[in-house]
Amino acid sequence: MPSILFQILISVFIVSIISLLGVLFLMIKTLKKSLFYMVAFSAGALLGAAFFDLLPEAIEKGFRPALPMFIIIGILFFFVIEKFLHWHHHHTDKKDIHTFTYLNILGDGVHNFTDGVIIAIAFLNSTAVGIATTVAIVAHEIPHELGNFAILLYGGFSRLKATFYNFISALTAVIGALAAYFYSTRIQNINFYITSLAIGGLIYIATTDLIPEIHKEKEIKRSFVQLVLMIFGIGLIWFISKTFEGG
Numbered sequence: 001m002p003s004i005l006f007q008i009l010i011s012v013f014i015v016s017i018i019s020l021l022g023v024l025f026l027m028i029k030t031l032k033k034s035l036f037y038m039v040a041f042s043a044g045a046l047l048g049a050a051f052f053d054l055l056p057e058a059i060e061k062g063f064r065p066a067l068p069m070f071i072i073i074g075i076l077f078f079f080v081i082e083k084f085l086h087w088h089h090h091h092t093d094k095k096d097i098h099t100f101t102y103l104n105i106l107g108d109g110v111h112n113f114t115d116g117v118i119i120a121i122a123f124l125n126s127t128a129v130g131i132a133t134t135v136a137i138v139a140h141e142i143p144h145e146l147g148n149f150a151i152l153l154y155g156g157f158s159r160l161k162a163t164f165y166n167f168i169s170a171l172t173a174v175i176g177a178l179a180a181y182f183y184s185t186r187i188q189n190i191n192f193y194i195t196s197l198a199i200g201g202l203i204y205i206a207t208t209d210l211i212p213e214i215h216k217e218k219e220i221k222r223s224f225v226q227l228v229l230m231i232f233g234i235g236l237i238w239f240i241s242k243t244f245e246g247g
Contacts, residue, residue: 005181008123011134012116012173018141019148019170020163036217039154040226042147043210044233049111049144050202052234052241057118058195067196074200078103082209100209101155105165107201108148109172114198115141116176117191124181143236145170151210 058067082103115137123130145166152162180191214230217223 004123004127007127007130008120008177008181009174011119011123011130012177015115015119015134015137015141015173016112016167016170018138019145019166036154037226037229038147038150039210040214040229041233042151043206043214044230044235045143045147045237046107046202046206046210046233048234048237048241050199050206052238054111054114054195054199054202056241057114058192058199064192066193070193070196071200071203074197075204076200077197078107078201078204079208081106098155098209100205101152101157103209104148104151104155104205105169107198107205108166109169110194110198110201111144112170112173113176114191114195116173116178117180117194119173120177120180121191143233143240147233154213 082099119130119134119137122133148169149162149166152166153159157165183190214223214226217226
């Protein structure tokens, strides 16, 4: 196996392992009781990832007129998928699991695919750039994956099932990295379109699925805490993006 490919695979595997941190994080009982509040943080983290992580990546080499179109296509794509999931659950009487959990797995998978592409392209430039990029993505993924794990638990998954699906979703980074490595001459345009679709997906999940769940809380003090956590989720992704933007 070529050394560059080995370095790429090791890096994306490290990024994928981050998805398992949710288990350790939510083993603390006080955090389990605050799962509803974690959804507010997760909504903020998804919005932050869309606007401060993926969007800058999509326009890094200049704004393209196709960007808004593909973001809208991404939103519509996730709308259609969720409609299908609602129909499927209605006809199979599976009412214990919220459909947005499966939608979140899909959206996270697309996001992780783009991470794999970015890591591979970075290593194809140089090992130093690849390592710096991997560190930056790990820093981004820690709050993002913790939020994803909380969403799956809140949506009705058991801890074991949430861990399994979150890890499987994270492994799409390996697919993205392999695609970038073997199709490096054409992957830049592909990465742009996939990233644009991922932006639409994260915006859709945050605004149509998670924020309505937050609105179920009517008590003013608890609602204020949710707002603070949402802002914190957005701000954390922004801070990390600014800190590692050179990666």
